[in-house]
Amino acid sequence: MQPHDLLTAHFRIDTVHQSALKRLSIHTVLDLLLHLPQRYEDISSIQSVGTLEKGQDAVVYGKIGGLKTRKAWKSRVPIAEGWVEDGTARIKIMWFNQPYIAKMLTDGMYVKLAGKVTGSDDKLYLANPEIEKLESLPIDRHDSIFSNTENLDETIYPVYRESKGVTSKWFFHTVQKCFSAGILEKIHDPIPEDILARYHLPTLNTALIWIHTPKKAEHAESARKRFAFEEVFYIQTAKARERAQIHVATSYQFNTDPKHIEAFTERFPFPLTRAQHTAIAAILKDFSGLHPMSRLLEGDVGSGKTAVAATAAYAVATSRPPEGIGKKLEYGNLQVAYMAPTEILAKQHFESFIQYFKHLPIQIGLLTGSGCMKFPSKSNPTQPTKISKAQLLKWVKSGEIPILIGTHALIYKSVAFKHLAHVIIDEQHRFGTSQRRALAKKDARMPHLLSMTATPIPRTLALTVYGDLDITLLDEMPKGRKPIITKLVAPSNIESVYEHVRNELALGRQAYVICPRIDEPDPTQENALILKSVKQEAERLKKEVFKKARIGILHSKMKPVEKERVMEQFLAHAIDILVATSVVEVGVNVPNATNIIIEGAERFGLSQLHQLRGRVIRSTDQAYCFAVTSKDAQGKSGKTMERLKALITAKNGFELAEYDLTLRGSGELYGMKQWGLTDLGMEAIKNIKMVEAARTEAQTLIANDPELHEYPLIRDKISVLSKELHME
Numbered sequence: 001m002q003p004h005d006l007l008t009a010h011f012r013i014d015t016v017h018q019s020a021l022k023r024l025s026i027h028t029v030l031d032l033l034l035h036l037p038q039r040y041e042d043i044s045s046i047q048s049v050g051t052l053e054k055g056q057d058a059v060v061y062g063k064i065g066g067l068k069t070r071k072a073w074k075s076r077v078p079i080a081e082g083w084v085e086d087g088t089a090r091i092k093i094m095w096f097n098q099p100y101i102a103k104m105l106t107d108g109m110y111v112k113l114a115g116k117v118t119g120s121d122d123k124l125y126l127a128n129p130e131i132e133k134l135e136s137l138p139i140d141r142h143d144s145i146f147s148n149t150e151n152l153d154e155t156i157y158p159v160y161r162e163s164k165g166v167t168s169k170w171f172f173h174t175v176q177k178c179f180s181a182g183i184l185e186k187i188h189d190p191i192p193e194d195i196l197a198r199y200h201l202p203t204l205n206t207a208l209i210w211i212h213t214p215k216k217a218e219h220a221e222s223a224r225k226r227f228a229f230e231e232v233f234y235i236q237t238a239k240a241r242e243r244a245q246i247h248v249a250t251s252y253q254f255n256t257d258p259k260h261i262e263a264f265t266e267r268f269p270f271p272l273t274r275a276q277h278t279a280i281a282a283i284l285k286d287f288s289g290l291h292p293m294s295r296l297l298e299g300d301v302g303s304g305k306t307a308v309a310a311t312a313a314y315a316v317a318t319s320r321p322p323e324g325i326g327k328k329l330e331y332g333n334l335q336v337a338y339m340a341p342t343e344i345l346a347k348q349h350f351e352s353f354i355q356y357f358k359h360l361p362i363q364i365g366l367l368t369g370s371g372c373m374k375f376p377s378k379s380n381p382t383q384p385t386k387i388s389k390a391q392l393l394k395w396v397k398s399g400e401i402p403i404l405i406g407t408h409a410l411i412y413k414s415v416a417f418k419h420l421a422h423v424i425i426d427e428q429h430r431f432g433t434s435q436r437r438a439l440a441k442k443d444a445r446m447p448h449l450l451s452m453t454a455t456p457i458p459r460t461l462a463l464t465v466y467g468d469l470d471i472t473l474l475d476e477m478p479k480g481r482k483p484i485i486t487k488l489v490a491p492s493n494i495e496s497v498y499e500h501v502r503n504e505l506a507l508g509r510q511a512y513v514i515c516p517r518i519d520e521p522d523p524t525q526e527n528a529l530i531l532k533s534v535k536q537e538a539e540r541l542k543k544e545v546f547k548k549a550r551i552g553i554l555h556s557k558m559k560p561v562e563k564e565r566v567m568e569q570f571l572a573h574a575i576d577i578l579v580a581t582s583v584v585e586v587g588v589n590v591p592n593a594t595n596i597i598i599e600g601a602e603r604f605g606l607s608q609l610h611q612l613r614g615r616v617i618r619s620t621d622q623a624y625c626f627a628v629t630s631k632d633a634q635g636k637s638g639k640t641m642e643r644l645k646a647l648i649t650a651k652n653g654f655e656l657a658e659y660d661l662t663l664r665g666s667g668e669l670y671g672m673k674q675w676g677l678t679d680l681g682m683e684a685i686k687n688i689k690m691v692e693a694a695r696t697e698a699q700t701l702i703a704n705d706p707e708l709h710e711y712p713l714i715r716d717k718i719s720v721l722s723k724e725l726h727m728e
């Protein structure tokens with residue numbers, strides 16, 4: 001058996017099994033070994049049914065049966081009852097006053113029960129036990145988990161993530177078989193020994209044993225630490241390597257005259273914020289260097305990223321200006337490509353740029369799937385005009401059009417530039433690395449890159465996933481913005497929200513209604529559910545709440561063109577209310593939409609709620625955000641409300657992102673999967689010391705051996721990573 005052998009070469013695996021494993025991306029023996037347990041269960045607390053005694057607080061595992069409901073003989077109290085059997089004996093279960101329980105369960109189900117042993121010695125039963133449904137019974141080390149374990153240390157067993165057709169138990173036993181087949185001798189640890197030693201981490205082989213068959217909880221802990229470190233370390237190394245490659249690449253080097261830039265920004269209808277000034281200065285400094293800029297501009301929605309982008313574009317487009325401003329360059333006219341994730345956004349940027357550039361003899365092109373435009377028009381210099389794609393591409397190629405704005409249509413081979421010196425990417429998380437690279441490769445020199453994002457993330461995560469970028473924060477909002485009025489609303493108060501929105505609609509405003517997030521392991525199921533909830537909510541609102549309103553829907557399953565069309569209609573106010581899933585979080589500017597109702601607010605992370613709320617920040621009119629909790633969230637103590645209150649108190653998105661990281665379980669961190677981290681990796685992200693250690697080691701490694709000649713195993717790991725990490 002070799003690590004890269006297919007599992008099917010060694011184990012009998014039927015088709016159901018096979019597709020389950022595929023869903024979990026497990027193909028080879030090594031994949032299996034790296035399918036780490038999700039958690040551990042301690043079986044020292046488990047009792048076998050045969051030994052239960054009256055008065056005990058018991059935890060038992062078994063199969064349930066004989067479920068029925070009845071009314072108590074005299075008191076008429078409803079009783080749900082059944083029995084549980086674990087191979088040693090069977091005991092009766094009774095739930096008083098909870099008749100629905102029997103309906104939630106079915107005979108033959110595996111369960112874990114925790115409750116008090118009650119009754120008389122010959123008629124024992126478990127009274128009102130807490131119940132947990134299980135996919136299968138716990139793994140047994142010996143032949144039965146119920147045989148008493150002598151060695152107290154060996155009472156923890158791993159629980160693996162399951163998928164329909166493959167159980168946790170199967171994982172356990174199959175991993176054991178691989179161990180017995182001597183697989184560990186064939187596995188080599190990519191991480192250098194000295195690094196492991198520095199942080200007291202176990203070797204890969206030890207870690208594999210410890211994580212799959214821990215003798216003590218500390219072993220499992222130590223192994224998890226190693227795998228967490230490893231994950232962050234590989235990402236850091238990949239990023240450090242990219243960064244090193246950028247640092248030695250050649251770009252366009254040019255100086256800009258601060259006075260000349262000031263003349264441009266002074267025409268803006270507003271003074272720049274301090275943060276915008278700082279960002280512009282950092283960008284101009286990068287332009288003056290020989291090597292390409294690689295910078296991320298991170299700022300909340302509405303912080304004014306477009307103005308910064310326009311100023312950078314201006315600096316590039318005028319780097320060899322007609323009337324001798326600035327310095328003469330050897331390259332001739334330099335160009336800028338500005339890529340946005342949707343057509344509507346690209347058009348909005350085009351329109352903003354026209355406002356910024358209308359006094360200048362600088363041509364601006366717009367390239368999208370549905371058509372091309374150019375500003376200014378020959379016949380009417382204050383207006384843009386439609387032109388053919390062929391004509392636009394010709395002028396871009398000749399360098400006559402210095403600024404080209406567009407969607408990912410910009411990446412196509414047919415789009416060639418004369419001297420592409422600067423690439424700006426808006427909402428960069430919407431593009432894959434490869435798409436961004438494709439744009440950067442359009443020139444023999446590497447263009448200066450400015451990525452922009454409104455997704456605030458915790459610092460430790462930024463240090464990891466943005467390791468290849470310099471980060472500039474726009475951590476300040478333009479003056480005079482009215483803060484959004486945010487209210488947390490219990491379902492019982494929803495009518496007052498509707499009343500408010502009806503009044504706003506009567507004043508000619510628009511609104512978003514966001515449907516709750518739906519989690520469903522099966523993706524096709526999930527899509528069906530999402531669609532249903534959006535449609536149902538739109539119908540209900542139309543019938544019962546906003547009878548006069550024009551209501552549109554938007555969800556992630558619509559084709560991009562359909563989405564664009566709906567957004568266009570909303571923008572043109574042909575729709576009053578947009579019922580949507582969280583897909584609207586990407587930045588389209590609809591200034592007239594001043595209200596957002598977020599249903600099932602507790603199901604979203606705080607930073608995502610903040611992003612959604614950002615949809616209504618664009619206007620000078622007062623904007624409102626109503627975070628409505630669902631009915632079933634009410635029971636969940638004050639915690640839910642406590643967490644949501646941060647929406648009102650936090651200063652900005654970054655603060656909320658940090659809250660998300662600390663408040664929620666790492667597996668729940670919404671939107672975090674997109675960063676390409678596993679749950680274990682996310683745990684590491686909570687630990688600043690570990691992130692910094694991984695970063696230091698990765699940087700040292702790359703500094704000493706940029707191409708990783710000495711570390712082929714690490715090189716392999718990160719080349720796989722670079723393919724997988726399509727988001728960053």
Ligand code: ADP
Pocket residue numbers: 270271272273276299300301302303304305306307454478479587589
């Ligand atoms: P985002 O950072 O979300 O991309 P935009 O660049 O779209 O934000 O800017 C949002 C709005 O704020 C625009 O209407 C823009 O004209 C305006 N704006 C940008 N900078 C400032 C500023 N310093 N003062 C006032 N308004 C500004």
Ligand code: MG
Pocket residue numbers: 305306426587
């Ligand atoms: Mg923007």
